[in-house]
Amino acid sequence: MLHTATLAWSLTLALLTLGCDNDYPIAPTACDDWCYATQRADCKEDEAPDECVRICEESALGRQHPECEPEWVELTECYRQAPDSAFTCVSDYSQPLNSLCLEQRRTANYCVSERAGLCFDQCVREVEACGGTLSDCEWQCDVETQEECATEQLELDRCLLEEPVVCHAEGSPDSLDDLRCCEPLVALLECAGYEGTGCDEVPTGR
Numbered sequence: 001m002l003h004t005a006t007l008a009w010s011l012t013l014a015l016l017t018l019g020c021d022n023d024y025p026i027a028p029t030a031c032d033d034w035c036y037a038t039q040r041a042d043c044k045e046d047e048a049p050d051e052c053v054r055i056c057e058e059s060a061l062g063r064q065h066p067e068c069e070p071e072w073v074e075l076t077e078c079y080r081q082a083p084d085s086a087f088t089c090v091s092d093y094s095q096p097l098n099s100l101c102l103e104q105r106r107t108a109n110y111c112v113s114e115r116a117g118l119c120f121d122q123c124v125r126e127v128e129a130c131g132g133t134l135s136d137c138e139w140q141c142d143v144e145t146q147e148e149c150a151t152e153q154l155e156l157d158r159c160l161l162e163e164p165v166v167c168h169a170e171g172s173p174d175s176l177d178d179l180r181c182c183e184p185l186v187a188l189l190e191c192a193g194y195e196g197t198g199c200d201e202v203p204t205g206r
Contacts, residue, residue, distance in 0.1 A: 030073060031056035037080035043089035061108055068111035075104040090133050098127055098134040109141055116141045118157040130167035149191040156184040
């Protein structure tokens with residue numbers, strides 16, 4: 001038996017196809033497809049179909065970065081082909097399981113920028129080592145660094161990917177307590193206008 005969200009989307013797409021009593025059918029947009037493919041766990045806070053499409057048109061990867069629409073559409077199709085059981089409720093919103101469509105997600109992030117791609121790779125490592133939800137970490141990856149500090153940010157991201165992931169006792173990742181990549185971190189902070197202790201003045205013991 002179809003769950004409520006799937007039934008709602010089926011009716012919405014049927015109305016779009018029929019054109020609502022006129023001779024000009026309206027084809028589903030890429031955002032219609034995205035919402036239908038991703039709101040699959042029938043969660044309490046999932047948006048109504050029209051609201052989901054509105055938000056998608058404003059903020060989806062393929063809309064914010066039109067040059068990456070092919071990668072976004074490929075990711076949408078990967079999600080669409082997955083069963084409903086590949087999605088779960090996290091904070092009352094539908095989210096894909098951590099292992100779902102990893103290659104397509106990675107490709108889409110690297111299309112946005114090397115920074116977003118490196119961030120996604122680090123998110124995958126942190127979730128594998130420490131637990132948590134990949135989507136929550138992934139959504140933070142398309143955050144632009146100050147343009148004048150982009151080189152320093154990339155150096156820090158590249159360094160962190162070469163270091164072991166460290167987790168707090170409760171399971172969340174921690175990239176600072178063990179002073180990994182101290183020099184690129186200090187360089188980034190200095191670029192951003194912060195002043196502090198250099199790496200050679202910080203104790204390395206834990």
